[in-house]
Amino acid sequence: MKKIIFGIAFIVLFAFLVISAINMRPFGNPIFSEMDDYFIENAQSEIGANNVVTSIVFDYRGFDTLGEGTVLFTTIVGIVALFRRLSK
Amino acid sequence: MKEMSKIVRNVTNLVYGFAIIFGFYIIVHGHLTPGGGFQGGAVVASAFALLLISYGQLKVKQILNINIFSLLESCGLTMFITLAFLGLGVTFFYNFLANSGSWFGNMVIPGINPGDMNTAGVLPLMNIAVGLEVFSGLGIIVLIMSGGAEYTKKKENPEDDR
Numbered sequence: 437m438k439k440i441i442f443g444i445a446f447i448v449l450f451a452f453l454v455i456s457a458i459n460m461r462p463f464g465n466p467i468f469s470e471m472d473d474y475f476i477e478n479a480q481s482e483i484g485a486n487n488v489v490t491s492i493v494f495d496y497r498g499f500d501t502l503g504e505g506t507v508l509f510t511t512i513v514g515i516v517a518l519f520r521r522l523s524k
Numbered sequence: 525m526k527e528m529s530k531i532v533r534n535v536t537n538l539v540y541g542f543a544i545i546f547g548f549y550i551i552v553h554g555h556l557t558p559g560g561g562f563q564g565g566a567v568v569a570s571a572f573a574l575l576l577i578s579y580g581q582l583k584v585k586q587i588l589n590i591n592i593f594s595l596l597e598s599c600g601l602t603m604f605i606t607l608a609f610l611g612l613g614v615t616f617f618y619n620f621l622a623n624s625g626s627w628f629g630n631m632v633i634p635g636i637n638p639g640d641m642n643t644a645g646v647l648p649l650m651n652i653a654v655g656l657e658v659f660s661g662l663g664i665i666v667l668i669m670s671g672g673a674e675y676t677k678k679k680e681n682p683e684d685d686r
Contacts, residue, residue, distance in 0.1 A: 480635075482623075483619055486556050487554065487558065490555050491647065495619050495645075495647065501654070502608065505657055509657070511665075519668045519669060
């Protein structure tokens with residue numbers, strides 16, 4: 437009985453996955469592309485960097501990079517606290 | 525960790541300087557070429573890991589100091605936040621140096637251009653700050669975990685004095 441229920445649930449889940457994979461949009465055609473067009477057209481003249489990815493990461497989305505740096509710092513503090521006694 | 529054979533040590537002597545220089549190249553050219561602070565810092569830290577593997581823990585700890593790394597890491601994160609606060613006249617994370625004509629303030633021609641180091645405002649400074657933080661942080665992780673591995677090995681087989 438359990439196996440039958442699990443099998444039906446698996447088939448339904450798999451059918452959903454297959455249907456959503458069939459209905460997927462083609463690669464490179466997003467629904468909303470205003471933000472991408474803005475970055476591609478204006479990033480070079482506004483920030484002045486040739487590398488648009490860096491200008492997004494460090495300028496338009498600077499908070500995200502600050503969070504990444506904080507996560508790295510917290511990781512290192514944790515590792516140092518964990519191995520402090522051992523590495524003397 | 526015991527030091528490895530003479531072949532490995534000689535190849536390490538040849539390679540590790542170039543790896544460190546390549547990592548700093550990626551950090552400094554973050555606003556022109558693919559890469560940036562995180563990637564270049566990881567490359568520099570991989571050079572430290574190469575030194576640690578081939579020379580063993582005891583010799584490397586005389587060269588690379590954990591306290592200096594810790595100081596550099598704190599300096600990197602503080603420099604990043606300070607640069608973010610300096611643009612507070614307009615908003616947090618405002619690029620106050622871009623297109624201003626002073627430091628890193630040259631105008632750039634839109635489209636394909638050969639690339640100028642003196643552009644992009646605070647982006648190169650932020651790349652340097654993040655690069656400092658990442659390479660010193662990963663260096664701390666590598667050094668301190670090697671110490672932990674040494675301790676564990678000593679505890680598991682105490683008669684083996686490697």
